[in-house]
Amino acid sequence: MHGTHGAGPFGRGLAWVTALYLVLPILIVLPVALTDQRFLSLPKEGLSLQHFHTVLTSAEWLGSIWQSFTIALAATALSVVAGTLCAIGCWRISRRATDLVRLLMLLPLIIPSIVYAIGLYRYFGPLGLLDRFLGVVIAHGVTGIPYVVITVSTALAAFDPRLEQAARGMGASLTQTLRWVILPRIAPGIFSGAIFAFIHSWDELVMVLFIASRDVFTLPRRIWDGINENLDPAMAAVAVLLILFTLLLLLADRALRRRSESA
Amino acid sequence: MRLTGWWLLILPALLLVLFFYVAPIVQVLAISISEPEPGFGNYERLLTSEGVQRVILTTLRICLITTFLALLLGYGIAYAITLASPRARGFWMLAVLVPLWISVLVRAFAWVTLLRRQGLVNNTLMQAGVITEPLPLVWNEFGILVGMVHYMVPFAVLPMLASMREIDPRLLAAARGLGAARAQVFRQVFLPLSMPGVIAAGVLVFIFSLGFYITPAILGGGKTLMVAEWISLQILDLIRWGLGTMMATVLVLAILLTLLVFSRVVDLRRMFGTGG
Numbered sequence: 001m002h003g004t005h006g007a008g009p010f011g012r013g014l015a016w017v018t019a020l021y022l023v024l025p026i027l028i029v030l031p032v033a034l035t036d037q038r039f040l041s042l043p044k045e046g047l048s049l050q051h052f053h054t055v056l057t058s059a060e061w062l063g064s065i066w067q068s069f070t071i072a073l074a075a076t077a078l079s080v081v082a083g084t085l086c087a088i089g090c091w092r093i094s095r096r097a098t099d100l101v102r103l104l105m106l107l108p109l110i111i112p113s114i115v116y117a118i119g120l121y122r123y124f125g126p127l128g129l130l131d132r133f134l135g136v137v138i139a140h141g142v143t144g145i146p147y148v149v150i151t152v153s154t155a156l157a158a159f160d161p162r163l164e165q166a167a168r169g170m171g172a173s174l175t176q177t178l179r180w181v182i183l184p185r186i187a188p189g190i191f192s193g194a195i196f197a198f199i200h201s202w203d204e205l206v207m208v209l210f211i212a213s214r215d216v217f218t219l220p221r222r223i224w225d226g227i228n229e230n231l232d233p234a235m236a237a238v239a240v241l242l243i244l245f246t247l248l249l250l251l252a253d254r255a256l257r258r259r260s261e262s263a
Numbered sequence: 264m265r266l267t268g269w270w271l272l273i274l275p276a277l278l279l280v281l282f283f284y285v286a287p288i289v290q291v292l293a294i295s296i297s298e299p300e301p302g303f304g305n306y307e308r309l310l311t312s313e314g315v316q317r318v319i320l321t322t323l324r325i326c327l328i329t330t331f332l333a334l335l336l337g338y339g340i341a342y343a344i345t346l347a348s349p350r351a352r353g354f355w356m357l358a359v360l361v362p363l364w365i366s367v368l369v370r371a372f373a374w375v376t377l378l379r380r381q382g383l384v385n386n387t388l389m390q391a392g393v394i395t396e397p398l399p400l401v402w403n404e405f406g407i408l409v410g411m412v413h414y415m416v417p418f419a420v421l422p423m424l425a426s427m428r429e430i431d432p433r434l435l436a437a438a439r440g441l442g443a444a445r446a447q448v449f450r451q452v453f454l455p456l457s458m459p460g461v462i463a464a465g466v467l468v469f470i471f472s473l474g475f476y477i478t479p480a481i482l483g484g485g486k487t488l489m490v491a492e493w494i495s496l497q498i499l500d501l502i503r504w505g506l507g508t509m510m511a512t513v514l515v516l517a518i519l520l521t522l523l524v525f526s527r528v529v530d531l532r533r534m535f536g537t538g539g
Contacts, residue, residue: 007346008445014339019358021336022416025373026365028383032376040376042383082276089272101273104280110518111288112474114491115511118498119287122294142283145276174268203366206476209495223368227375227481236376239369246364 026243033236040231051237061222061238068219071136072201078141079197083148084190088182090149091156092164108143116143117210124211131215139211140201147200148193155189188260195253199246288515295508305509315510322490325404325479326472329411333468334461336412337419341460342453344420345427363417371481374410375401378482402484410482411472418471419464426460427453463529470518490514 007015035041036048055061086105090098108116120139121130129135159182167181183190205220212221219242226235295305308315344355362370377383378401385397400406430453438448476491483492490510497507522529 007343008449011339011342011346011449014336015343015355018336018340018416019355022362022413023358025377025413026362026370028377029369029373078279082279085272086276089269092269093266093273098273101277104285105276107280108284110470110522111515112476112491112518114474114476114494115291115515116284116288118494118507118511119289119291121498122504123283123287123290138279138283142279145280149276199364203368205368210499220366220368223366223372224477227368227372231375231379235372239366239372242366242369246366247361250361250364 029236029239029243032233033240035233035236037233040233040236051233052241054234055237055241058234061219061234064217064219064222067133067216068202071133071140071216071218072198074133074137075140075144075201076194076198078137079144079148080190080194082141083145083193083197084152084183084186086145087149087152087156088178088186091153092161102149105149106146109146113143113204113206117207120207121210130211131213133216135211136208136216136218139207140204141197143204143207144197144200147196148190151189151193151196152186155186155192159185188256191256192253195249199249291508292512292515294504295512298505298508305505308506308509309513315506318488318490318493318510319513321404321487322473325407325411325487325489326469328408329415329472330465330469332408332412333415333419334423334465337416337423337464338457338461340416341420341423341427341457344424345430359417359420362413367414367477368481370413371410371478374406374413374482378406378409401482402486404483404487406482406484407479407487407489410478411475414475414478415468415472419468422463422467423457423460426463427457430456459528462525466521466525466529470521473518474514 031042032040033051034047034049035043035051036045037043083105086101090102116139120135124130124135127135129138163181163185164177167177172180203220204218205224208216208218208221209224212218219238223235223238226232226238296303298305309319340355340359344352344359347355375382379385380397380399382400384400385394388394389397400409434452434456435448438452439445443451474491475489476495479487479489480492480495483489485492488496491514494507494510494514497503497510
């Protein structure tokens with residue numbers, strides 16, 4: 001479209017202002033994390049890595065990072081298996097018949113997590129799942145399903161159903177068709193879904209505030225306490241590490257997509 | 264039936280969602296009419312309690328302002344992306360997508376660092392001699408709005424961008440060729456054609472804002488309560504399950520109602536990109 005009709009100065013100005021508003025505030029945590037002061041501030045005399053050192057040698061921060069990581073891995077596995085199978089089933093069965101299923105799968109994106117969190121708080125009590133690794137994994141895994149269903153459905157939309165029919169016609173069982181025909185084709189979609197489900201669990205706070213307390217203390221929970229209680233440069237260091245980690249995951253997603261496009 | 268096998272694939276997700284998602288939420292709705300005593304006593308508070316009404320009005324006000332600002336700012340970027348060269352397009356998309364995936368806690372923390380009394384904004388302004396007293400930029404409604412709009416702009420951009428990309432560029436070129444000024448092309452051709460995307464984005468941002476918890480809780484400082492924080496206060500601190508679940512039910516109904524009203528304009532499945 002370029003060359004024929006571009007955005008005017010006002011439109012472009014507004015876009016610039018918005019882009020700066022979106023990106024700059026996030027970047028501010030980097031100099032703050034490198035400050036040589038003991039309190040939240042910009043560096044005065046020079047840059048210092050002491051706050052990164054504080055975080056990376058703290059048993060509490062490392063423990064929470066590890067907990068968040070294992071929970072996110074387990075929750076992602078749950079979301080990916082359930083979400084992928086569901087998306088394939090919905091794709092193969094007619095759209096009409098599965099409309100309700102698809103709608104149900106999207107619910108966690110629409111209903112605020114605070115509503116789900118208070119429900120779980122009561123629901124998990126009798127089941128003995130409060131403050132348990134398994135409880136948090138289930139909560140994160142179930143709410144991660146929509147991300148997988150969406151990315152896998154998108155991948156399936158570009159997949160020719162006749163391939164599946166041909167495989168079945170030649171006598172392949174359902175499992176064989178899945179394993180050898182469908183899954184390899186939609187693998188990039190599954191990986192994307194996995195990355196989104198992972199980030200979802202890794203960042204999730206609201207549910208954890210309600211269903212975990214002492215034994216399960218994830219990274220977002222520790223950051224939340226930090227913001228509310230002691231604002232110090234170590235928090236900025238954690239923020240920087242988190243940003244780097246997220247960028248890494250996004251780059252991985254991008255690389256996977258590019259590879260699947262060129263293949 | 265050969266379809267039975269395919270239905271079995273759906274089963275694990277269906278059971279998980281029914282037992283571990285739908286059931287807990289149904290329970291929330293049930294508590295709102297059973298505690299502290301059976302009946303609609305909790306819902307009467309909607310009409311009688313000033314506190315309840317104030318929270319709802321505050322939430323609606325903040326959500327409407329957030330939606331308006333997110334649409335305005337998001338429109339600018341979506342417009343620039345649509346009309347940009349492929350290379351510039353990649354750059355603009357980065358500005359939208361990277362914040363989208365950065366943790367909401369990191370973003371709230373960054374805003375606190377910038378906006379608090381001894382924060383970077385106030386310090387800079389004081390050193391420059393522009394102000395003598397720190398401005399109250401955070402732990403109030405202003406802080407909530409800054410943080411919420413920041414969070415919501417990417418969600419506004421995506422649906423608007425999807426609809427703008429469907430606008431045929433030849434229409435704009437034709438309008439220019441027929442002698443329309445740039446502003447005229449925008450007002451009479453581009454803007455009307457992009458409206459479905461604007462409405463979809465507006466609905467999306469509005470319903471996300473209604474139940475938003477973390478950003479308002481951190482940047483609001485506990486004085487400006489929105490619905491989600493009020494619910495958590497009722498349940499975690501005051502142990503008033505009936506009231507908390509009543510508000511949760513009202514919240515869900517408000518969201519479903521908004522979606523229903525706009526269901527003709529907003530295709531949910533397209534909005535979330537299930538490719539249906």
